Amino acid sequence: MTDLADLLADLAAEGAALDALVAGLPDDDWARPTPAVPWTIAHQIAHLAWTDAQAERAAVDPDGFAAEAKRFHELGSRFVDEAAEAGASEPPRDLLARWRAARSGLAVALAALPDGVKMPWFGPPMKPTTMATSRLMETWAHGQDVADALGVRRKPTSRLKAVAFLGVRTFGYAFTVRGLDAPAVGLRAELRAPDGSLWVLGPDDTDQVVRGSAEDFCLLVTRRRHPDDLDLTAQGSVAAEWLTLAQAFAGPPGEDRRPDGP
Numbered sequence: 001m002t003d004l005a006d007l008l009a010d011l012a013a014e015g016a017a018l019d020a021l022v023a024g025l026p027d028d029d030w031a032r033p034t035p036a037v038p039w040t041i042a043h044q045i046a047h048l049a050w051t052d053a054q055a056e057r058a059a060v061d062p063d064g065f066a067a068e069a070k071r072f073h074e075l076g077s078r079f080v081d082e083a084a085e086a087g088a089s090e091p092p093r094d095l096l097a098r099w100r101a102a103r104s105g106l107a108v109a110l111a112a113l114p115d116g117v118k119m120p121w122f123g124p125p126m127k128p129t130t131m132a133t134s135r136l137m138e139t140w141a142h143g144q145d146v147a148d149a150l151g152v153r154r155k156p157t158s159r160l161k162a163v164a165f166l167g168v169r170t171f172g173y174a175f176t177v178r179g180l181d182a183p184a185v186g187l188r189a190e191l192r193a194p195d196g197s198l199w200v201l202g203p204d205d206t207d208q209v210v211r212g213s214a215e216d217f218c219l220l221v222t223r224r225r226h227p228d229d230l231d232l233t234a235q236g237s238v239a240a241e242w243l244t245l246a247q248a249f250a251g252p253p254g255e256d257r258r259p260d261g262p
Contacts, residue, residue, distance in 0.1 A: 002162070007132035008107050010159045014136055015103045018048075018143040021152065023096065030092040034145040035224075035262040036254075039084060041149055042095060044142045046087020047080065049099035051138065052106045055131055058119045059109035065120055072122050077252060106135065123250050137163045137248055141222035148224075148262040156194040156215040164191055164214055167221030167248045168202045174245045177253065183208070183238045191217050208236035210243065221248040226259040 022030070022045060030042040039047075058065040072079045087095055110128045118125035126134065140163055147154050168189050172182035188202035191214035199214055210217065212232035219225040220232060220243065227243045234240040247253050 002129075004110065004129050004132060007129055007136065007162065008111060010162060011132050011136045011139065012103075012107060013157075014139045014143065014159055017154070018045075018139060018146060019096070019100070021143070021146055021150065022092075025092070027092050029150075030088075030095075032149045034149040035257065036145050039145070040088060041146050042088035042090075042092065043084040044145050045095055045099050046090070047084045048139060048142055049087055049095065049102045050080075050083040052099070052102035052135065055119075055121075055135060056102065056106040056109045058121055059106070059113055059128075059131075062120050069120065069122055080251075103139075133162050133166055134249075137166050137222065140218070141224060141249070144219070144222070144224045145262075158194060160194065160214050160218050161199055163218040163222065163248065164189060164199060165201055167217060167246060170221070170248045171202075171242060174242060174247045177247060177251075178245060180245075183242075185236075185238060187239060187242065189217060208234075208239040208242075210234050210239050221246045223247060223249075223253060224257065224262065226257045226261075228259045229261075 022041060025041070030045075031040050033040055034044055036044070054065065054068060057068070075082070087098070090098070110132055113119065113128045116127070118127055119131060121131070136159065140159070144154070168187055171187040175182050185208050186203040186206045188200065188204070188206050188209045190209060190211045191199040191201070192212065193199050193214050210232055212230065216225070216230035216232050220227060220230055223246070227246075232243065234243050245253075
């Protein structure tokens with residue numbers, strides 16, 4: 001949807017925004033629960049640190065990464081939880097330093113990859129632009145969990161466009177990850193951007209359309225809010241069903257968020 005340099009700049013800005021939320025926290029506040037039960041703020045940052053480090057390794061050491069991916073596929077979601085739990089047990093200052101190093105290293109590694117190359121990942125191989133978009137989405141999503149834990153209302157930015165783009169791109173995946181057939185039609189999103197402009201994402205030749213707030217669309221596709229709490233409307237039966245299934249991230253969908261809350 002855009003070039004790698006722009007995506008990396010947005011990824012850095014999103015990481016810095018979340019960093020600013022946690023950098024000044026007293027150590028005890030890192031143990032605050034987030035809506036992603038049973039993860040705390042520390043678990044959220046530990047997960048980002050681990051995933052950024054894995055992405056960097058995939059970029060610079062594909063063979064070494066393959067061994068880690070094999071273990072991941074053997075353990076499934078337990079692998080992610082174990083990594084988050086181990087990181088959450090670190091002193092917050094050390095954990096924050098590790099996340100800063102991981103996201104910096106990843107940016108350098110992605111920028112150095114040749115055009116058109118695909119890097120291995122736990123799912124299908126990814127182009128550097130796709131990896132940067134995915135990391136931006138996840139950083140924003142886990143940042144939302146941290147913000148909710150702290151009672152902070154974040155100001156939406158134009159960086160949401162990459163998250164929304166990924167939400168549209170994963171339209172079919174949201175069905176197949178639940179064992180359903182992917183729709184034969186595409187999805188178009190017509191979204192009100194933070195600056196009041198209109199973002200139109202997806203094919204023009206579809207009658208399945210979602211309209212509303214870009215921020216709410218991103219909260220939907222990252223499964224950070226219940227659909228009933230969002231300013232979104234669906235045109236078409238498939239789009240309406242997708243509102244209950246939307247998921248821009250890989251892996252199991254996890255627990256649904258309750259209505260009237262994070």
